Amino acid sequence: MEPTLSATSVQAAPTNHSCDINKLKRAFAYKLFYQQGKTVLSVSLNDYYQAVALTVRDRMQHLFINSTEAQLEKESRLVCYLSAEFLPGPHLCNSLINLGFFNEFAIAARETGLDLKAIIDQEKEPGLGNGGLGRLAACYLDSLATQQIPAIGYGIRYEFGMFDQEIVNGWQKEFSDRWLQLGNPWEVKKADLVQEVGFGGCTESYVNGQGNRHHRWVPARVVIGIPYDTPIPGYKVNTVNTLRLWSAEAPKSFDFQDFNVGDYFGAVAEKISAENITKVLYPNDEQFQGKKLRLEQQYFFVCCSLKDMIRMHLFCHDSLDNFHDNFAVQINDTHPAVAIPEFMRLLLDEHCLNWEEAWDITTRTFSYTNHTLLPESQDKWPLSLFGSLLPRHLEIIFEINHRFLDQVRLRYPGDETIVRNLSIIDESGPRSLRMAHLACVGSQTINGVAAVHTHLLKTSSLADFHRLWPQKIINITNGVTPRRWMLVSNPRLSQLINEAIGEAWITDLTQLRRLEPLADDAAFRTAWRRVKQENKEDIAAFARDRHRVTLDINALFDVQVKRIHEYKRQHLNLLHIITLYNRLKANPTLDLTPRVCIFGGKAAPGYFMAKLIIKCINAVAEVVNNDPDTRDRLHVYFLPNHNVQTGHLVYPVSDLSEQISLAGKEASGTGNMKFALSGAVTIGTADGANIEIREEVGEDNFFLFGLSVPEVEQLQATGYRPADYYLSDDELRAAIDLIRSGHFSHGDHDLFQPLLTNLLEHDPYLVLADYRSYVDCQQQAADSYRKREQWTRMSILNVARMGKFSSDRSIAQYCREVWRVKPFPIELKWQRIPEGGIVFPRLS
Numbered sequence: 137m138e139p140t141l142s143a144t145s146v147q148a149a150p151t152n153h154s155c156d157i158n159k160l161k162r163a164f165a166y167k168l169f170y171q172q173g174k175t176v177l178s179v180s181l182n183d184y185y186q187a188v189a190l191t192v193r194d195r196m197q198h199l200f201i202n203s204t205e206a207q208l209e210k211e212s213r214l215v216c217y218l219s220a221e222f223l224p225g226p227h228l229c230n231s232l233i234n235l236g237f238f239n240e241f242a243i244a245a246r247e248t249g250l251d252l253k254a255i256i257d258q259e260k261e262p263g264l265g266n267g268g269l270g271r272l273a274a275c276y277l278d279s280l281a282t283q284q285i286p287a288i289g290y291g292i293r294y295e296f297g298m299f300d301q302e303i304v305n306g307w308q309k310e311f312s313d314r315w316l317q318l319g320n321p322w323e324v325k326k327a328d329l330v331q332e333v334g335f336g337g338c339t340e341s342y343v344n345g346q347g348n349r350h351h352r353w354v355p356a357r358v359v360i361g362i363p364y365d366t367p368i369p370g371y372k373v374n375t376v377n378t379l380r381l382w383s384a385e386a387p388k389s390f391d392f393q394d395f396n397v398g399d400y401f402g403a404v405a406e407k408i409s410a411e412n413i414t415k416v417l418y419p420n421d422e423q424f425q426g427k428k429l430r431l432e433q434q435y436f437f438v439c440c441s442l443k444d445m446i447r448m449h450l451f452c453h454d455s456l457d458n459f460h461d462n463f464a465v466q467i468n469d470t471h472p473a474v475a476i477p478e479f480m481r482l483l484l485d486e487h488c489l490n491w492e493e494a495w496d497i498t499t500r501t502f503s504y505t506n507h508t509l510l511p512e513s514q515d516k517w518p519l520s521l522f523g524s525l526l527p528r529h530l531e532i533i534f535e536i537n538h539r540f541l542d543q544v545r546l547r548y549p550g551d552e553t554i555v556r557n558l559s560i561i562d563e564s565g566p567r568s569l570r571m572a573h574l575a576c577v578g579s580q581t582i583n584g585v586a587a588v589h590t591h592l593l594k595t596s597s598l599a600d601f602h603r604l605w606p607q608k609i610i611n612i613t614n615g616v617t618p619r620r621w622m623l624v625s626n627p628r629l630s631q632l633i634n635e636a637i638g639e640a641w642i643t644d645l646t647q648l649r650r651l652e653p654l655a656d657d658a659a660f661r662t663a664w665r666r667v668k669q670e671n672k673e674d675i676a677a678f679a680r681d682r683h684r685v686t687l688d689i690n691a692l693f694d695v696q697v698k699r700i701h702e703y704k705r706q707h708l709n710l711l712h713i714i715t716l717y718n719r720l721k722a723n724p725t726l727d728l729t730p731r732v733c734i735f736g737g738k739a740a741p742g743y744f745m746a747k748l749i750i751k752c753i754n755a756v757a758e759v760v761n762n763d764p765d766t767r768d769r770l771h772v773y774f775l776p777n778h779n780v781q782t783g784h785l786v787y788p789v790s791d792l793s794e795q796i797s798l799a800g801k802e803a804s805g806t807g808n809m810k811f812a813l814s815g816a817v818t819i820g821t822a823d824g825a826n827i828e829i830r831e832e833v834g835e836d837n838f839f840l841f842g843l844s845v846p847e848v849e850q851l852q853a854t855g856y857r858p859a860d861y862y863l864s865d866d867e868l869r870a871a872i873d874l875i876r877s878g879h880f881s882h883g884d885h886d887l888f889q890p891l892l893t894n895l896l897e898h899d900p901y902l903v904l905a906d907y908r909s910y911v912d913c914q915q916q917a918a919d920s921y922r923k924r925e926q927w928t929r930m931s932i933l934n935v936a937r938m939g940k941f942s943s944d945r946s947i948a949q950y951c952r953e954v955w956r957v958k959p960f961p962i963e964l965k966w967q968r969i970p971e972g973g974i975v976f977p978r979l980s
């Protein structure tokens with residue numbers, strides 16, 4: 137039946153999409169009164185924040201509805217980015233900038249007696265990720281929207297995100313992240329779009345009405361997934377995409393049977409167990425743990441997301457045959473790789489396609505990004521655990537593997553070694569599922585995240601896949617969004633650049649090249665230095681107010697912020713600092729370039745060595761910062777709780793960016809790009825995207841040190857003996873001996889012994905092998921920093937040549953080479969809500 141028009145009409149609310157200053161002021165008051173239930177008498181800063189955020193959200197909602205309608209109508213291919221982690225950072229400032237509303241809101245806030253900056257700073261960011269991978273996903277969502285690509289980010293709405301870190305007596309202490317406690321004004325709960333997710337149970341086969349054998353899964357338990365949508369606005373375009381995060385709930389809130397017989401706790405047990413699935417983010421990065429709850433999280437969000445896509449597809453089509461024409465699904469590392477057997481299950485068991493059809497659609501739909509080479513990071517589920525939770529999926533994986541290995545045998549007759557190496561099932565020990573192999577077999581494209589990383593995938597960890605399918609592995613070097621990592625985090629530098637070359641660089645970062653000639657302009661260099669200096673004043677005020685620490689803003693700011701991990705070698709940085717300390721102690725009149733060494737980063741709560749490294753950094757800080765011989769020239773500051781917000785503060789103040797991982801271990805790095813984009817010069821190894829950054833900025837504008845990947849391989853093959861370096865390098869020995877002596881631990885010789893023993897006896901990340909080269913390179917950097925004009929030139933040239941590292945470039949490449957989608961510009965159909973309201977069709 138045709139819907140009849142003109143039954144229900146909705147009056148336009150006082151808040152609409154307009155950005156007229158007076159209307160904005162009215163909208164704040166309205167939100168405060170009706171949404172927060174507050175008047176001026178009881179209002180808090182958080183209430184103001186919520187009111188402003190809700191006012192912004194209304195305006196985004198308007199564009200979101202407009203985008204969704206247009207995209208549905210034209211059936212453009214939708215990119216679905218599946219990721220167990222998203223680290224979007226605070227939304228308010230970014231949304232105001234992307235929507236082009238910042239000035240209007242600042243004026244309206246001022247005229248209301250509010251300080252927009254204080255309101256912006258009030259926001260608690262959603263820390264729904266560990267580090268690089270989740271932050272990359274957020275940069276990509278920004279670029280997708282900015283390039284007008286219809287896209288949805290699918291993930292998990294963890295009730296507790298990444299823990300908050302405090303430093304107590306030099307040690308990391310973890311506190312739960314209650315990011316939802318004060319309310320999240322950005323999300324909209326879509327209770328009508330719930331999905332059911334099964335777990336456990338058994339499988340059955342049956343013969344259907346047409347006499348065909350089918351299989352079905354009879355789960356032992358079912359939970360429901362509820363989506364919460366956050367709008368993702370592109371920069372100055374009409375496209376607003378969605379981040380859809382799933383939250384788990386029990387299908388019924390109480391078991392009244394149990395409740396009535398007096399088992400109150402039993403009655404809520406099911407509810408608690410369901411809600412546990414999305415309770416907390418696993419805070420370990422690069423370390424696979426094999427926990428059942430983690431697999432439940434992965435399957436939960438993947439199942440909800442795929443069913444959501446199928447629901448959308450069937451809204452416009454009567455079959456799933458052309459699903460791949462409408463959806464391109466990206467698997468962000470292997471965490472969502474269970475999507476492949478789940479999609480097969482949905483097609484085979486629930487939509488009755490045959491295997492060949494289902495497999496064809498699946499392999500045209502999915503693509504997989506690999507973010508790590510470390511063996512301990514690889515998802516490898518014990519078969520028994522996987523089979524007990526997802527029995528039907530295990531059967532499907534066996535079938536995928538069986539068919540795949542037949543193909544391998546045809547290609548390599550008689551070669552059972554390659555069959556064993558390529559198999560999705562690892563039979564070398566207790567049988568386990570290699571999720572990376574599953575992702576490779578089920579995907580159209582596999583990509584690495586920097587040139588050297590992709591090269592290593594092709595030549596080592598995925599070499600056999602590369603031989604089998606030479607076209608399938610491609611490289612797409614990571615990028616970062618200039619909106620957040622320049623406009624939001626470094627407004628002063630953005631303003632200076634706008635004045636010099638206009639604003640085109642914001643969406644075409646290669647335009648920064650136009651700054652190159654200005655590197656020779658003395659007045660521009662002075663202005664450039666002034667920006668850095670003012671940024672340093674901000675962080676100095678922060679350090680003073682929050683941690684009662686004084687930072688010398690005339691010193692070289694030498695910064696390493698990232699997760700604490702042995703492969704990233706924060707301890708190499710520390711050995712250099714101790715070496716400087718020793719030099720100053722030996723010669724108090726030494727003319728040392730004053731340095732402020734800033735560290736930041738979280739250690740996984742169970743990672744003993746990483747936590748000891750944090751303690752050691754703080755122990756060295758305590759001594760160096762208080763010793764009268766050193767404190768004026770050397771300062772160590774551990775900036776607690778590194779996250780997107782502290783990133784906003786710290787990248788723009790850095791002179792020297794520490795990117796010192798062992799060559800071959802850091803897949804790409806994206807912090808390296810954020811630093812360089814804000815004018816820091818890199819000291820780094822030939823690892824990840826550092827190599828490409830150096831190629832772009834020029835070798836004269838980059839401090840390279842250390843072993844290369846082939847040199848690392850050679851040293852390890854010939855037998856690495858770290859103690860030899862200790863014995864033959866006096867400064868290295870002095871630094872290590874000083875730690876051992878208890879100088880930084882109030883005489884305690886044992887405290888740092890595990891760190892030292894590990895370095896001297898194993899040193900898996902070749903810290904001692906790279907020490908001399910690092911320390912000498914640091915000397916060159918310190919000498920260059922004294923030539924301020926020359927240093928400023930280097931800084932400007934770094935920024936000018938960062939064009940390649942925009943996530944806009946990465947996303948354009950994914951669109952062309954992986955997803956085969958084109959920009960879909962959106963016209964504003966809903967210019968405004970009509971005065972008389974909107975007329976909706978009558979619902980039957």
Ligand code: 26W
Nearest residue numbers: 268269421422423424507513803804805806
């Ligand atoms: C199973 C535990 C676990 C959790 C997270 C293993 C691995 C991960 C991530 C893949 C770790 C991660 O964030 N990798 C980083 O991804 C960035 C984005 O591509 C890269 O820039 C970093 O080099 C890489 O370490």
